Amino acid sequence: MQSNLFQKLLFVFIFSSFFGKAAAQSNHILWYNQPADYFEESLVLGNGKMGATVFGGVNSDKIYLNDIMLWSGEPVNANMNPEGYKTLPAIREALKSENYKLAEELNKKIQGKNSESYSPLGTMEINNHHNGKATNYYRELDISKAISKVSYEIDGVKFTREYFVSAPDKIMVIRLTSSKKGTLNFDINSNSLLKFKTEFKDDLLSMNGSAPIHENPGYEVVPAFLSEKERGTRFTSLIKIKNTDGTITNSSSSLGLKNATEALIYVSIATSFNGFDKNPATEGLNDKAIALENLNKSFSKSFEKLKQSHLADYQKFYNRVTLNLGKTTAPNLPTDERLLRYSEGNEDNNLEVLYFNFGRYLLISSSRTLGVPANLQGLWNPHMNPPWSSNYTTNINLEENYWLAENTNLSEMHLPLLSFIKNLSVTGKVTAKTFYGVDQGWAAAHNSDIWAMTNPVGQFGKEEPMWACWNMAGAWLSTHIWEHYVFTQDKNYLKKEGYEIMKGASQFCLKWLVEDKNGDLITSPSTSPENQYITPDGFIGATIYGGTADLAMIRECFDKTIKASKVLNVDAEFRTKLETALSKLHPYQIGKKGNLQEWYFDWNDKDPKHRHQSQLFGLFPGDHITPLKTPDLAKACQTTLEIKGDETTGWSKGWRINLWARLWDGNRSYKMFRELLRYVDPDGKKTEKPRRGGGTYPNLFDAHPPFQIDGNFGGAAAVAEMLVQSNETEIRLLPALPDAWESGSVKGICARGGFEIAMEWNTKTLKKVTVFSKNGGKTTLICGDKNKEITLIKGQKKEIIW
Template identity: 60%
Template sequence: MRILFLTLFTFSTFAQQKQQKPMRLWYDKPATYFEEALVLGNGKQGATVFGGTKSDKIFLNDLTLWSGEPMDPYMNKEAYKNLPAVREALRLENYRAADSLVRKIQGKFSESYAPLGTLFVDFNHDNPTEYRRELSLDKAVSTVHYHAGSNEIRKEYFFSHPDNVFVIHLTSKEKKGLNFTVQFKSLLRYSTKSTINHLHAKGTAPVRADPNYVRKKGNPIMFDDTKGTRFATDILIQSADGKVLRTDSTLQMVGGTDATILVTMATSFNGFDKSPSKEGLNEDDLSEKRLQAASFKGAEQLLARHLADYQPYFKRVNLSLPADNAPELPTDERLRRYAKGEKDNYLETLYFQFGRYLLISSSRTPGVPANLQGLWNPHIQPPWSSNYTMNINAEENYWLAENTNLSEMHAPFLGFLENLEKTGRITAKTFYDAPGWVVHHNSDIWAMSNPVGDFGNGDPSWANWPMGATWASTHLWEHYLFTQDKKFLEAKAYPLMRGAAEFCLYWLIEDKNGRLITSPSTSPENKFITPTGYQGATAYGATADLAMIRELFLDLIAAEKILQKDPAFQATLEKALARILPYQVGAKGNLQEWYFDWEDTDPKHRHQSHLYGLYPGTHVTVAETPSIAAAAKKTLEIKGDETTGWSKGWRINLWARLRDGDHAYKMYRELLKYVEPDGVKVNYARGGGTYPNLFDAHPPFQIDGNFGGSAAVAEMLVQSTPELIETLPALPAAWASEGAVSGLKTRGGFEVSMSWKDGKVTSLHLKGLKGSTAKIKVNGEIKSLLIKTGEVHVL
């Protein structure tokens, strides 16, 4: 195939004609519920702003504030002794016994992500008029504007990453018209004190916070004055003309025209393996120093520094969909209108960019990734502990990191894997007498890696799943593919992936036909029905296990071909890969989930883990494995489209990989189905969808649906392998008339910008490493490119 030698071509036409509209959420009344409030974050700390006029409530969070202390990885030292009995029960097809015996291979539950506290700014403004509450995604700034009688009040909120400070800037149109009181409260153990213009709060997270679904005697929340993660919060009011009064627990502004509230936070968390009580950071000193540094800059300079930090990330990607006649309505009203079937391409673009905004705002802390709620949690016992659920949810949080050009935000999750590897090696040894490292269903900030279940009380369908390291390790290879960072591949990715594969090689055993399978095996959170009618979870050779192992082995083999330092291990993987039980197609034409063609207890189950090879895996494709892809499609048809938020996000990506853009779009619309806040019990609205503030409704709120949905939009527009980039592979008819996107990333380290009309690409620009080559499929034709200067204009 001929190589096109192309050099830089001015791409201003695309940039000038296809600009994305300003991205903002807005509302005409204050929030009453968490799912209506607007969220801000600097990647480590966050604020949830309600925008009240009588009392402005603001939830505060720090990503490093969790219950508990470092885990004891030796919690069940002799658990491995039970593995042979489980495997023997499975060999005898005694699934009831296997379900019972495997409970002996369980440990503790994860700890819980804790809320730091709530800031109240009380104005006592009743019956405001001309109210508007807004969040600009372009600026990561929230504003509230309203009239209080003859006065006009404006509030501006942002959370700065470079200065580690939350800023509230308030102005009054009337001179000396600002009168408000500030106070801090927390669900944790805390105390407050004040000095001039300054309020200081300090406290401690619980030493234990049981998951909200655990029902046992005793207090689920336990504090210990000698243990746990400490936190500190400092609040300062600055005003040129107002007077600040104080009590031990409040600050009061009297007669100000312009005022700034600065809020800083810190915790004693000092690493997953260090006691935050005995080896912790000095949270008081950290918070006070941040406050002092910010206090010298002023609101205007703080905002400028915030924008200079945030906007280069957010502005990397622009999306412009076909124009429509959707009216300019508050965001919650747009959602309600959209749920009736009306067109609103602006809302669809907004949701896509909101996912990117959330990732920038919640994932910039080394070794501490975004959790189930991202960063924003008001509960002392949050849903599912707001932990790291490693059988899909933690990974789904990062599906958009690479393809929507936010590779830096992937780093906290990849760094977290380094922590998990350390505890996971001990877990592999003590629970299975296995080499390598392993991670199970749940983890937390302390890098917990054991099977959960409270030492025998957990259902094996979720408690005993051991493929967390296998799944998560493929993110390391993906990061390399998108960045082409060979140093990262050699120093970080390959050793971690190898360790996960070492466990998998041990975990694989021969079936009666000499094929390699896993035993014991579960398919996350699903259950089977045997021909005798037994409903169980523990079996052998579940398709999901083998799909994840196959993907990891393929990734490692590809990595070794680049590094060429570990040929013996490559050969071992290739031999094992050839012997793994192939995919099986069931009698209904579906992809079998279990070793046998069993029925599921719930045929429409929210998990579709056995379709992993299609997405997020890459070894099942329409082009290369058409029969398996067809079976995956049949599985999705049997499951139907109605499912929870995060599951819907996953299924949209699966339909995109199947090249069915219209079905993907149908489900994308369903992902944006309006759901009332959890405090409003409306039966018709209970189910996966979107809350008024665009948070994903699992329900309750889980952020993975937001991230999965955003990733899916990119997947509909551009797909890639290391060998080929495909443009518009799953473009839905609803977007086909015209549109443009810029800045999407591909495997191979390329960046794609293009416009289209009537379903055909009309302009295409590609960036890549200088001297790199790319194959790109455009309007059905494959072009081979040599990028001589780093950029090429293809069409």
């Protein structure tokens, strides 16, 4: 027995030494013992603008390249349907007379164009001229460093590749090495699904092209696209090799290296996008000059210097939060096998921490470009026609991307969304007037894109109102402005920019509301995102008045705008109007099943287990429904979730975990969190018994399916929500701690009021908490039936033994 144990330990030591990785199950490394065959097995890197998807092949290493600013289309004509609002009286009359079928048809007249698509920039391939079979293959992504590595042996020679995408140097760097002198032989080529041209000149392999000009006619694959001179966003990709030995080779379309021992590949990309309101062809940036400048600046620097700058920049964000969920007995397995084992119900606390850390990694990597937030796939899209155009779906998905920005200490990553909302408020003024007849404030609808499109979609009457005719995105998005303020206490931002945008969203809602027969304020027409009702006579539709989700979002929008006006001590008269309207909103209704009604009437859903749960907005991400303040409504939310069940898509499961956390049910949250980490096979993989549905792919990407990044972000946000919940006056510690996380610690989680929390717990009991105040202030700490009031000055830290 002792001999066997010694052999195992020796193997682990040798294995760890050879591959440079920790022997214990890691909470910050994804690793595999084979290259990726599918996108959902690849490892992704990004600096918030440039994205790289690395497959890590032996003979051919494929790397997809993305630039977050490369989209189809050009600035939107917000005035596309100048008389759309003229149909509103007829819709309202049809609803009043209970002719829901007519209302549904008329609602289609209040539609505009669909969004544009996020485009793939290109693919670079490193073709290695190997002879022989690879052994000891190893591939990893270290998310504590944002560095990926590949290593393998062929005929006794060890080959390695190391990749990162630097934010400070705006470049991707790949280092290739071989353990035997002169055995490194490879060439590189570039191509794109877009219109492009490659050439080799001055030691540079360049690829230039342009994104298409087209309106996506639906979510279907289009075989061709329209490309016109002086229209569309241009792009440039530049690749250059720095070698210490060997000979650089080239052809008209490739760049290579012969008989070398070590080499660096520098990759620089840029686009001509110059803002949502500027023509990228005629008013665009000089993409060629930008890409070349970034390349030349980086090329003069050593690999170590570039790496040090990259690490210093990335880790100042990543290292702010550390999470420990207790001891683990899980064996040390590759990440895909580890996920499979976990899916079978086995314990792996460090995998849960890894998933949380990975969510933060993805946000840092995909959200650092002002005005261009992370999209449905974050930053990483290999498709000419990505699912749902990889756009900004604003009835949940875009917002869910940012649920972890403030509470997991990544406030800077929230700024791309906040600046995008400002862009929406510009085009949204035209949308409010022309589609909805409202001459104050701004509105946004179900989809948007890099051009800040705000109109309701649907191809001018061709799509179903259940998803196309929804106009509450402004109300929802404006609450992110308040969240940013209340976490950071950045009064300057609120005063100079944020409050006016919030006010504009409230102004639209105030004018959009009408009275029902009881004198209550409602919206008309209304829809509940992507869901349908069944009337008592059997009609299935989506167009209604006074939808619960609309009113929940308006409640939250008004409440936060009122608070912001009080903080700034402005607009007392307007504040009074909001307070009056808030008191007159049609109240929540509890249905005959004990559920929180989704519709104005107690009608059944066409799909009782529908993935959207928009009527629960007031519970999460809103905060006006709570188990303490509104116990009856909280109970109705719980009943609604019970009726819907736990089986749903990836992003929806992420939302439900947060909802259960807000109901302080840690074990139910944890059950669903485990289900979110259920192993799902890559979409294109054919197996005898494929594992499909919502869950997690081998590379830890969220399976909607297909891949949507919002589930990753929603799931990571939920972990923080289970541990800390807060409002402007109190911080609730361990409010939804599951039995499985009996002992643990967390450091760096943020709370509203500008506080940062570190705490330790054991046997489900809080032992110690440290509170740091960024700006000074007071709050009440609550855990179980104990509470403690604390007041801190700016920069003060207080430790409390609980």
